[in-house]
Amino acid sequence: MGKRQVSYFAFSTSPVSGKPAAIPPSLIGISTLNALRDAEKVADAVKHAVSSVVKYVDCSSDSQNEKQIGNALSAFDRSSFYVGSKLSCCDAAPEDVTEACKRSITELGVSYLDNYMMHWPVQLKSDSKPVSLDDGDTYELVQDGDMDCIMATYEAMERLVDQGLVRSLGVSNMGIRTLSELLSRCRIRPTVLEVEMHLYLAQPKLLEFCREENIHVVANSPPGKMRNRHPNDPSLLDDPVLLRIAEEAVRAAQVLLRRGIQRGRSITRKTPSQSLMDENKDLLDWCLSRDHMSRLDALDKGSRFPSVLPSMCDLDRDSENYAGAGHPVSQPHRTPCTMDKNGGFRNRFERPGKYLKTDILVQRGALSDLARLGKSIIPEESHGSANYLITDSVVDALYGDTVLNGLKSAGLDMTKIVVPAVSMDESGEPSTEPNKNGAIFNACVDRVLGNGISKHSCIISLGGGVINNLCGVIAATLYRGIKLVHFTTTTMGMLDAAIDFKQAFNHSCGKNLVGAYYPADLIVMDPECLKTLSNRHMLNGVAEALKHGLTQSWELTSAIVEPLRGDSARLGDSKYLETLCKETIEIKVPTLTHYKESDFNEMVPQYGHAVAHAVEHLSWEEGQVPLLHGEAVAIGMCVTAELGHLLGLCDKSVVDHHYDLVGTTGLPCNVPDTMKVNDILHVMTYDKHFMSKPCMGFCKEIGVMAKNKDGSYAFSVEMEPVREALQLNMSK
Structure with missing residues (x-):
């Protein structure tokens, strides 16, 4: 852990008014949302925070404590802190926006807001009580994510900048799709996005999108403690990986906060405790190591804590880690790739019970660089054994010798077996499907056994889904299971057929009737080799990828x-x-x-x-x-x-x-x-x-x-x- 100096503010100029605008907020902020309880205690916390390390005060009219916070802020010079407020969903009707903003300014005792944020892309009737303390939630929706209504509200907010009431605008609880459309239609771009973002909901795609669009991200509640939590919700602060990292010197909560800062976003903490705020004074003076960050990043589950309104829980449904109504909450929506030392993208799928695990490597140019990569691709226990590269006659003419010679140059014992393929079938495309049968299977097995193998030998497939499947059965049955690596060369193989444990060949009674569930040790995908495919075969696998997009991810x-x-x-x-x-x-x-x-x-x-x-x-x-x-x-x-x-x-x-x-x-x-x-x-x-x-x-x-x-x-x-x-x- 090392020292790092970070400034609190970066000042720029409002694109409309020409007045100074504090953009973005400081890296450490205090959230004043406290479930309508202890308004005076929250105000005391704000006063203590602004007098120490925290210069960003995140307010909301829904909290009904802005007057008390204003009294606390009156003790400080206005230029020494950054204060923002949020437009309540009950005030989202365009004609109500100006009055709502003026009300917050008056109660906070300031002449302007540094940022005014749309709290949710939702409008409620004005008499709704979405955060009522005693009576429970009572609300009636006017609109829920309607883009035209959202823009009408946002345009009213833009006029606040024109009038000098606010210096910048922000939005909250939006995903990439909603935010993209807003950016394409707005006159004054939002400078800040506040969203739920924590250890179990990293939202890397959203964070990267905001970096590219120069939108500062504020992560609310990085420790994951939000209102309306269900008793079964996980406790981030009890995560064993987090606790092991925290053992080195700091509290678990500080690790979570520091991680947020190192990801390039501001953090807000909902705490009236002065002692907890004092612990955060040195957050900018030390760093988590790259290993720590990597271990913490791997904990992302796409797990979202319940929001104030049930209907709001899926407003960020275009987030890449959304685990709401359209996806099982028991599993992550996305398993991010990691980059290895050779610049390839690595992933893995596995299954409990009878242990099945397959690693994936996506790397451009891998097939032409096997002299260097070969031993990192072929399992180590196979390095001293006889190994077999099996391909079809069409793929062999394109890549057979390149792959064979590359693996041999890496120091591997390699023999090539070529399966016949049809140069053109009834569809007008080359195909190995007619030879995905028992006769070809037996011929390959005879060749391998005749040449000699050991229990550490590896079968390497080079081709599309047919060759991948055929080799899978060969590897599963020889010596009751030997090593298996797929070099898949088609979009259908890369995007669908090879990415599974199912291995099979055809029988006269039907397709894929003989086979096994057997994991490849590694699936290698070199996108460069797809360039030799016909347009139809290129699109063949794209359809399967689009299937996952349509069902899982916008x-x-x-x-x-x-x-x-x-x-x-x-x-x-x-x-x-x-x-x-x-x-x-x-x-x-x-x-x-x-x-x-x-x-x-x-x-x-x-x-x-x-x-x-x-x-x-x-x-x-x-x-x-x-x-x-x-x-x-x-x-x-x-x-x-x-x-x-x-x-x-x-x-x-x-x-x-x-x-x-x-x-x-x-x-x-x-x-x-x-x-x-x-x-x-x-x-x-x-x-x-x-x-x-x-x-x-x-x-x-x-x-x-x-x-x-x-x-x-x-x-x-x-x-x-x-x-x-x-x-x-x-x-x-």
Whole structure:
């Protein structure tokens, strides 16, 4: 831990009034929200705080203590502190904004506010009591996240700057999506965002977004102690990792506060205790080590504490770590990648019970740098054994010798086996699917056993999902299980097929009937090798990534689609592809690790597939145009959105978004008009999730799954609305 000098204020000029504006607030602040209790005690705490290290006073008219705080602040020169207040949701009607602001200014005894913040993107009727001490919450919503209403309120706040009543504006409890739209429409940009942000809710994407937009982030309640906590809510201050770090010299709460400062944001503490504030005086004089920060960052669970109003709990639903109504609260929404010493992105999925664990490496140029990386990729116990690189004839011509020679140059014993592939199937694309069978499996096994292996040997697959699956079964069965590494070379492999424990090959009785649940030691993804794919095969896996975006994350959806609007060439950009892989993995990994905890983790990967499987199967019949799996999934998701709307699970905008987002990527949206609805309905009855009727998951909105009253994410659907949804899709 080392010393660090940090200044409290950075002054600039208001873009409208030209008057000095304190932007941003100081790094350490006191929150005066105290559940309407002890107004005088809060005022005493403010007086003590401003006379010591704390120069940022975070007020709110809802707390009903601004008059007492004003009395405390009157003892200080106005230029020595930064004071902000918040617009109550009960005063969010545009015509009430000016009067509400003037009321706070008068009670605080100042001539202006350094910052005036929209407390929530919500409007309540003026007689609501959302923080009532004795009577309980009584409130009536006027609007809940309506962007036009939010902007009408914000425009009224902008006029406060024009009048010189406030020097800067802020917003609170907004995520990236809402904040992005506000920035695109506002005249005076907000300089501050205050949100829940703590050890279990790190919100790295939101923090990075605000850095890029030059918006200062204020984290409220970094120790996680908020009002209206449920008895079962976790205690951040009791986290064992935190306590071990705190043992070195400081209290656990100080570690949490210091972490917030080192992440580049201000912190506010809700405490009337002068002794606790005195402990914080040296927060700017020491640092947590990089190792400490890394260990603390790994504790992010996407866990959000309850807010004042139940309806407000999912207002930040576009946050990358949102774990609200559309996601199981028992698991993280995202598992962030970490960067290794070679600049690659690392992740992992695992499962309790019979222990299953697979590491993931995303690194551009990895295939051409195996002389250096080879021994860090192949498991250490395999370094002295005979190892086998298995690929298909199409991929072999592109990368076979490069990978083989690279691994040999790293000092590894490596033999290559090439599986035949079809250079062009009925879809007009190369394929190994016809050779994903027992005969090829046996031929590979014979070759490996004939050449010799040990229990430490490793099977290395080089190819798409077919080769990855085939090699998975080989590794699972030889010597009852040897090491397995996948070099997956297609978007379908990188974004879907390879990222699983399921390994299988086809049988004459059906697809993927012979196999095992067996973990690869490592999956390597080099986005550079995707550039040799055809456009159709590139989009094939993009559909599966988009599936996770539509069901789990608006941010992932945007990261996939928005770069392609008007610029389809971005699909071949290696940086775009690296981001696509990394972002998809982060969202997908929790559904694998926590698979058995909720049917959410089954319905997400199956989204759109009930229809897709039927459409894909029929497309390969005579007289039809064959569809790749991802193309069928794209169509299936659009039909499923139509069905969700018919069932009342989403509004029409969700359907429209599906067609826009899918279509923008270049994927098909509509069932081919050469197919018959009755044929699709008939084939759907053979789907593995068909239990007398289809069992499907639906989007409540983009990035959020619909949920049954019983907590399940699976809906049994009658065939007649499925028919109607298909007809609606085919009529467009």
